[in-house]
Amino acid sequence: MKVLMFGWEFPPHILGGLGTACYGITKGLSMQPDMEITFVIPRTWGDEDQSFVKILGANSTPIVWRDVAWETVRDRLGKFMAPQEYYRLRDHIYADFSYIHTNDLGCIEFSGRYPSNILEEINNYSIVAGVIARTYDFDVIHAHDWLTYPAGLHAKSVTGKPLVIHVHATEFDRSRGKPNPVVYGIEKDGMDHCDKIICVSNLTRKTVINNYHQPEDKVVTVHNAVDPLSPEIEAIERLAGVPEKIVTFLGRITMQKGPEFFVEAATQVLKRTNHIRFVMAGSGDMLNQMIHMVADRGIADRFHFTGFLRGKQVYEMFKSSDVYVMPSVSEPFGISPLEAMQCGVPCIISYQSGCSEILNYVIKTNYWDVDAMADSIYSLCTYPGISEFLKEEGKKEANNIKWEYAAQKVCDIYNQLVYR
Known part of the structure; x- marks a missing residue:
């Protein structure tokens, strides 16, 4: 099976959970027999792991013919x-x-990020997809998230090959139910004209069926997973010199993630004890608002902002945490609790997150129930029996949620489309 896959991020250059999920899915698919994957991203950096997947950059793909010397191509793109x-x-x-x-090579320049002209980059990316689709031999197309749906549709239109789109989030999740009509239109166009829709949770599947008006038999759920921790990550030790318990929020600081509910819960907890410190790790459009909110609540001496963390830094934060909280308002899946559980960190997650469908050894609250969230944080930081139980059982549970198993389900979907 040969797969032409379109994505916007790939480690080590990630801007959120999408890149992590794409890496996991491709790694899991590579473990399936006779699987060959070409993964296209807007911009390659040269340090991507290509031991199990072929990485192709749209920024290195010519769309205008140029008479370029071999030596120039070698020096520039080698x-x-x-x-x-x-x-x-x-x-x-x-x-x-x-x-x-x-x-001068006939290639379009791409930022490799989420620039202000994102719609222009999405369109340019879809143009490049046509050249790539005509060049490579493949059986099925797989497009991740709305940014790449136009590219997937273009590849399908010029080859007739089946298209799978992978919904990692919808505009309804990102906007708390007030979608940008342009983004919604791109998402719905992809869903209307693809052959199969994979959603990362039943929560997302329900959104796709109800809000994008897709037939139930076209939409399937494949939950996300995690990679086993490397020995290097396992060896990371807790930050020294901090006697207090540490409670962490790690993710984009946007309204989808519910950061204000974390601050409110922290405020309540700190009225009862002073042996806890709170950390908000990440960046986003609500960061300044959260900084002001922490100051207004009078808890700035017990609350820390780290900025965006990546790679090993994420696990250093988890390893130094006693509790991880994900109070998302609408979370299609949410890989970070699984990563925290792998590090032995007890987790509190919202019922409104997709990962709550498959996790048993976590505490679940409604995102808006600040009282329950605060009580849970206080209990985990105060009563070691509860904390140790979730720490041990949670780690076992997370380690058994593997990308290889998710990839087997994706492979079955490919086979149904290619050999039907």
């Missing part, structure tokens, strides 16, 4: 692809894209 790959792609340019700004 870190990202072999020169013959560039010429192979160049010879499959199928239309006149000279009206689009390209560099």
